[in-house]
Amino acid sequence: MVMSNSLAGAGLGAEGDERSVAERVRKLADRLVRPTAPARDRERRWDPELFRELAEAGLAGALIPPELGGAGLTARETFALLEGLGEGARDPGLALAVTVHAVLTAVPLRAFGTAAQRERYLPGMADGSRLGALSLRQTQHTGLAPTVTARPAPVDGDGWVLTGELDLVAVAPEAHHFLVVAGHDGRGGRTAFFVDRETPGLQITDAGPAAMATCPWGRLVLHGCPVPETAVLGTVGGAADEVEPLLAGLDWVFTSAPWLGVMRALTRDAVGEARERLLFGRPVAHDQSARFTLADLAARCELAAGLLYRAAERFDGAGGPAPRDAAAARLFTASAARAVTEEAARLSGPFALTGDHLIERAHRDALFFAETGGGSGVLRPVVAASLLGVG
The missing domain is CATH 1.20.140.10 (Butyryl-CoA Dehydrogenase, subunit A, domain 3)
Incomplete structure (x- = not known):
């Protein structure tokens, strides 16, 4: 880790405050991100090396506990970190990608994942080597009908079979894991799953809005994807009250x-x-x-x-x-x-x-x-x- 860039030297926790976090990240982003933001926006280009540098600075694992490789920041400090990233980078698309990975996928996993799930996924998410993604259609909590359905695997199998499509999936082309909320035909309720990119039947295509051009966008298509019981995040049928x-x-x-x-x-x-x-x-x-x-x-x-x-x-x-x-x-x-x-x-x-x-x-x-x-x-x-x- 490059300590001059790392949040480890920012005086966080009991000795720090959110303004020091925001200012440190603002300066870092101004130096690392801002110079290339206009060109990357024009070219609609994701820069994995740039994300790696931000991850080394601690942004990818801000809310992940230290024992799992993260920075262990508070929510208020993490908010300040993202504010500083927005101000210094002047790159809303990249900032959205960081937020989706570091907050929207990592926090539900930390909150509702089993010990095995947390140990399997969070260290790689904290160091930025394994990216998380989800559809922004699934963050509204409005009771809209799910576009992905889950049915139990055949009687001689184990787990679930997921079928459907999700658009507006931020970070999709680069992601290794996807947070997917699926409905249950005939039985009501919805269940959250953490789905690996290597899952058979999972297809990712490039598709996204004209806006936020520096965030990689995609569509997720699930063609009868088999996922094990260990992919369930939280309680079966309980996503509406949990995730x-x-x-x-x-x-x-x-x-x-x-x-x-x-x-x-x-x-x-x-x-x-x-x-x-x-x-x-x-x-x-x-x-x-x-x-x-x-x-x-x-x-x-x-x-x-x-x-x-x-x-x-x-x-x-x-x-x-x-x-x-x-x-x-x-x-x-x-x-x-x-x-x-x-x-x-x-x-x-x-x-x-x-x-x-x-x-x-x-x-x-x-x-x-x-x-x-x-x-x-x-x-x-x-x-x-x-x-x-x-x-």
């Missing part, structure tokens, strides 16, 4: 973390543009409306940070955050990301001084971010149901 609520909360909060960093980067750029860009011979910063816009950018960042950090911190408690808190934080952040991007674009004009086209990339990706996690059509009902005491 799915956890996935929804993790998605709503932790995939928002890099966007808080991106918003901070855009705000910082906007301040620089306002100071340097001239309008009718005077710096834009002398214009009162420009100053109001800068104030709005800063306010949106701080309001989002307050909501998100509060929700993230509650993952360290016994019950995790209330669905209302996680959903409200995501709802506000998605709206703020779009507003900050648009207002920063107005301040910067057609020729942004940074030259890395972050505004254009962020505008495209923020639209996608706003629709994932179920979008406002899922998030607002969650908040409203909690207020009304009916959910």
